[in-house]
Amino acid sequence: MRDKRRIIPVILSGGAGTRLWPMSRPENPKQLLALTAEETMLQLTVQRTRDSRLFEAPLIVANLAHADAIEAQLSKIGIVPESLILEPLGRNTAPAIALAALASNDRSAPLLVMPSDHVIADVGAFHAAIDTALPLVNDGWLVTFGIAPDKPETGYGYIRIGDAIAAGVHRVERFVEKPDRRSAELMLAEGGHAWNGGIFLFRADTYLAALAEHAPDMLAAAQRAMAEGERTARRIQPHAGHFAESPSDSIDYAVMEKAERVAVVPVAMGWSDLGSWDALHAISTCDGEGNVCEGNAIVIDSHNCLIRSDGPRVAIVGVDDLIVVASGNDILILPRGRSQDVKKVTQELEERAK
Known part of the structure; x- marks a missing residue:
């Protein structure tokens, strides 16, 4: 400096x-x-x-x-x-x-x-x-x-x-x-x-x-x-x-x-800016099939997925380009490439809480 x-x-x-x-x-x-x-x-x-x-x-x-x-x-x-x-x-x-x-x-x-x-x-x-x-x-x-x-x-x-x-x-x-x-x-x-x-x-x-x-x-x-x-x-x-x-x-x-x-x-x-689950997948180290698997998760015969759970065991079989995130009592499932749509979920939750 x-x-x-x-x-x-x-x-x-x-x-x-x-x-x-x-x-x-x-x-x-x-x-x-x-x-x-x-x-x-x-x-x-x-x-x-x-x-x-x-x-x-x-x-x-x-x-x-x-x-x-x-x-x-x-x-x-x-x-x-x-x-x-x-x-x-x-x-x-x-x-x-x-x-x-x-x-x-x-x-x-x-x-x-x-x-x-x-x-x-x-x-x-x-x-x-x-x-x-x-x-x-x-x-x-x-x-x-x-x-x-x-x-x-x-x-x-x-x-x-x-x-x-x-x-x-x-x-x-x-x-x-x-x-x-x-x-x-x-x-x-x-x-x-x-x-x-x-x-x-x-x-x-x-x-x-x-x-x-x-x-x-x-x-x-x-x-x-x-x-x-x-x-x-x-x-x-x-x-x-x-x-x-x-x-x-x-x-x-x-x-x-x-x-x-x-x-x-x-x-x-x-x-x-790690602004989405897609962004996390993009910067993470993937396995040979393009998957990112963290926490209590199992991936079989699947490709280019992000699976993350800090609670219940999540297993996916035979799927591609999927995001699955489980935390507490909530589970999110959506196609990879659409994780910006998570805001629709949070907006819906806000509406239901009113």
Whole structure:
């Protein structure tokens, strides 16, 4: 790293992870699950910034209901966070990051903002991209990391890569909404586009200044919530009433699409947002028949399936391209390639619960 000031990791852990139902649920979301390794997604995320020569202790922004579980998981890997900022309710990523920026002890320090439930296979490439971005960050730029696309994915937003600012760093020409299939194919064929992976690097004061310009009501609500919140040991609980006054918006809409000095560092680092059971199958080690079999499961004469159970024994025979996930009293069965439709199940469950 070119700058002696250490980076403060800001890890966003407020998501419900319902796309991986039935194993991931609001009370035990995917970031708290071990899906790709023995460690949970949260533990793996924290460990990417474990080098104390480069990184400060992390700031974790999380759901109040998950506080004990998060502290227990971090303790198991010997991590003590600088603070655990406990959102009283979800207001999307921009207000969550505002809380972390306000909690930072050094407003001129770089903040590395990361979701807690993504996969990064090549941590070395990730650190190299951070190193590339730091000179611009220290000069007041807001930097995002553009993931090298390898297929016409319709589930991600895209970044149109603009002119080079420095070696390996480009101005963001524009952000592109999640496209339809044809638009994604055209962007992939054209080149010059990257997936928006939702990972950012900027100084705390730069972000707060951008909020003051582009989302002043959000900044004011976050400031009031922090000023009148409760602090006990390492836990910070922002004032619920004041935080509820904040507009609910993502950092992309609230800041990144409006600010002038926004840059992107394109990087290939084996990234996945692990946003579906299909995505888990794609990054997992398969057997000779293309199957991924985890937990209490048996697969016979079947191909290209993902079978996972943390409870009842599940056996499949003579089927192809199937996803079967059993957890507790719930079992999910659907064709491989349609795991985004899990949201239809969770929506139906919400309706039935009313």
